[in-house]
Amino acid sequence: MARIPAFLRGAAIAGACSWLASANAVQAATYGAGIENSQWYLSESVFECTLVHQVPGYGRAVFRHRAGESLSFFLESETPMMRPGRGMLVVEAPSWRPGTAPRPLGRVNVDDSRRPVSLDSRLAMSMVQGLLEGMDPTVTRESWYDSSPVRVKVSNINFAGQFSGYRACTSGLLPVNYDQVKRSRIPFSSGSTSLSGADRELLDDIVAYVQADSTVERIFVDGHTDSSGSRIDNRALSEERANVVAEYLIGEGVDADIVTVRAHADQYPVSGSPADNRRTTIRLQREGERPDLQQASGYDAATPNT
Template sequence: MKIAFSIAAMMSLTLATVSYPVMAGSYGAGIENSRWYLSESVFDCSLTHEVPRYGRAVFHHRAGEDLAFYLESDSQLMRPGEGRLVIEAPVWRPGVAPRALGAVYVESSNRPVTLDARRSMQLMTGLIAGMAPTVTRQAWYSDEAIRVILSNINFSRLLDGYRACVSGLLPVNYDQIKRSRIPFGAGSVALSPSDYERLDLIVLYVQADPTVERVFVDGHTDRSGSRINNRALSEARANAVAAYLMERGIPAERLTVRSHGDQYPMSRRAADNRRTTIRLQRQGERPELQRADNGYAGDANG
């Protein structure tokens, strides 16, 4: 029994000291130093893996977008160009055949590899199955191959938290919602069901993001009426939008409501100019970028 215990202890010690950087060109964590970290909020969810001597591997799911994966490194170790993506068996699972996922492009940046949702999910599925996704590309400084290997150790224990985070993400992110345009019919101030849906998304985001300090609501018209009538119509359109935003919970003190008549057309098409725009401003953003008389027509596209 003592001999058996000794052999088992030696095998355990051997596994504990196995680390993926077996060769000079391989980078990966072993059993003893494989770490995954979960970051969660209503704005984004991420699973980050520290790859010793290389950098980080990150699964990132931003609100309103699909899952993405990227490698991040402070040093440019891989030569830009076409690399290979493979789902391999870890060293402690010999005999399991690897699965090639095809070519992957390596860029010259601190994020040399970025994958779309489909391939990101393939990597995640491989990790769940106990495999080791691997990116291989020629080294920047020599002809040897650089291999970046993701360890599955400690990955699965964070899955429940990650999935709960993804299910709680907002339907949109700041870049998608910071500029919106509500169109109007000729002479109309009526909001449509799709307008209400867009405004509800704005309210949902503003209530979730305390860094949004100002909501600009700007009414516009085409040039079919008199200057006085157009100014009054644009004011009515802006007020219709602002009233709904306040009704849904945005405080009046966070709103800046303005009317411009036909002063700032965004195109030659009258229908494009019959609009109210909503723009969000976060703390620290330059207020001049939100002014109606500073490149406003471009901003009004939403």
């Protein structure tokens, strides 16, 4: 990737600072907690770690780290305050630290949802660094109702102490989250029923998740083959493929009573490629979840798409 010349980077920063100064010059609506009411709340589990900050008059600022994912950040508000478009994110010194120049982090997308600003790991970590330095990350965007700016400030007060707890929480997260393992696929070579090292790693992640989430009530393990060979042989092969996966899960500690094994031979191809059809799929079902369509054979129509 080509490097941006220093004079262009300087111009971009100067432009951002100028834009911020203009926003401050107009009567900006600023939302943010003061020294007396700035609080951070840590919510921790093996599934996710969140740091929540109430922004008086606006809503919430949330750092979120789900198992199997990276840190993210979002603003949440029940009432739209900012017009959809491109806003500016900076870290700036609080009012009691005059003379420190704001540091632009970049433009951010603002939409009209309940979470108008959602940031990826890179920007979220830049915000964290600013907070730990005693700065206040601030998003500025035109108001929903007119052209005056709206500023949402994230206070650094009481952040550092809770961030230490957050870091401890992330060290205990599961390797995956539900969305990542609720539908999984184990591929097989032609005629094979052997699990590879990568297959075992995936199954180990599923075991870890299921053992932690007591709401998982069923695990459907479905064996499939390509269309080569006889229907009888393929039926037996698909059953063996499903059994080898189910036996691994049970051998690693999954309750056998929640595992349902089904064999479908070549009945449900997912593509014209034989390699795609030689597979065993694993689908987790939580309490309260039900498939939209269940065929008379007991086959879940959604399973082949896993």
